[in-house]
Amino acid sequence: MLKDYLPWIIAGLVVLALVIGGLVLTRVVPEVAATRRRRPRPPRDHFRNGDEAPAPLKRAGVVVNPTKYADVPAVRDRITAACLANGWDEPLFYETTVEDPGQGQAAQAVRDGADIVCTLGGDGTVRNVASALVGTETALGILPAGTGNLLARNLDLPVALEAAVAVALTGRNRRIDVGELVIGAAPMDDAPDESGDPETHYFLVMSGVGMDAQIMAGTNENLKAKVGWPAYMVSGLKHLVSPEFRIAVKVDDELEFRRRARMVVIGNCGRLLGGLVLMPNARVDDGQLDTVIASPRGVVGWVPVATRVATRQRKGHPTLDHKTCKEIRVRTDRPVPVQIDGDVIGEASEVSATVRPGCLTVRVSQ
Numbered sequence: 001m002l003k004d005y006l007p008w009i010i011a012g013l014v015v016l017a018l019v020i021g022g023l024v025l026t027r028v029v030p031e032v033a034a035t036r037r038r039r040p041r042p043p044r045d046h047f048r049n050g051d052e053a054p055a056p057l058k059r060a061g062v063v064v065n066p067t068k069y070a071d072v073p074a075v076r077d078r079i080t081a082a083c084l085a086n087g088w089d090e091p092l093f094y095e096t097t098v099e100d101p102g103q104g105q106a107a108q109a110v111r112d113g114a115d116i117v118c119t120l121g122g123d124g125t126v127r128n129v130a131s132a133l134v135g136t137e138t139a140l141g142i143l144p145a146g147t148g149n150l151l152a153r154n155l156d157l158p159v160a161l162e163a164a165v166a167v168a169l170t171g172r173n174r175r176i177d178v179g180e181l182v183i184g185a186a187p188m189d190d191a192p193d194e195s196g197d198p199e200t201h202y203f204l205v206m207s208g209v210g211m212d213a214q215i216m217a218g219t220n221e222n223l224k225a226k227v228g229w230p231a232y233m234v235s236g237l238k239h240l241v242s243p244e245f246r247i248a249v250k251v252d253d254e255l256e257f258r259r260r261a262r263m264v265v266i267g268n269c270g271r272l273l274g275g276l277v278l279m280p281n282a283r284v285d286d287g288q289l290d291t292v293i294a295s296p297r298g299v300v301g302w303v304p305v306a307t308r309v310a311t312r313q314r315k316g317h318p319t320l321d322h323k324t325c326k327e328i329r330v331r332t333d334r335p336v337p338v339q340i341d342g343d344v345i346g347e348a349s350e351v352s353a354t355v356r357p358g359c360l361t362v363r364v365s366q
Helices: 002-038 072-085 103-111 123-133 150-154 161-170 211-218 221-227 230-238 302-311
Strands: 060-064 092-095 116-121 139-144 172-183 199-203 206-210 245-251 257-261 263-267 289-294 320-325 327-340 343-364
Touching (some): 060 103, 072 161, 103 123, 139 150, 257 289, 320 327
Parallel strands (some): 060 092
Antiparallel strands (some): 206 327
């Protein structure tokens, strides 16, 4: 008889087991789920292998002309403090020498990994440092420390040291033109060539032959150290009656013309010392050069020239001719002094200048 009810008994036990199992699951599963929900979430970098290293700080290379300061270590400390205050690493310092006035030091700064190369000196130091940066992506920072600081003035950069450091580190990049000057070639007519082998130089402000180079060469360094840029005016007064020379000038593809002159100035920018503007329309990024040919006769002849410069007129008097070009060649009847950004580099019977548009990056104010 038990045999007849055995299937029903087994079926009942199975049903009972399922009911009990369901009751157990309805209590255990929520508890497990709740336990899982209460488990703290691991931190975001829990599964990372070690901490990530912080990004390295940027570093500036500063090329210093030690002749501009009596206490160079104190100035270096001020620059270092300014760099740290602006979130940069301690700068790398390089000093210019008579043998190498800045180009080699700038190249070394780039090799050392400097994010920007700054100059602490005058326009000559800026020119030499820039020569190593032309055509590269490395920016030039200008910390004015010279008498003229003409490039800084034309770019409206601050002269105060800490402010200049801040602009160099946090300013914006601006591409500017550079003038390329080749010195030495065939002179006019049959005059003897005493200029030697051709030399190539860069200029950022102005280059010139004749009276302006004589003014630079004749400026007393002790007086310049005491009174600053007015020392150039004293030298200028001494050379107002400098000898004339004959020139042959070729501008771009135009025909060559000839005349007498006392000076020829080829500029990448036009602002001079003391607020004077020699070339009112010159811009550092216009892709062209501006040339002024001055040919006044005697001291009285400089009066209209000075008036035109003071009033910033581009045209208006035959004794001061203005040319705009991409390339210019000037030949003289005899060797005359040549200056590049205020540095007199000798004499030559021919100079040729060409603009190199936008080939230098300079850090300027925002």
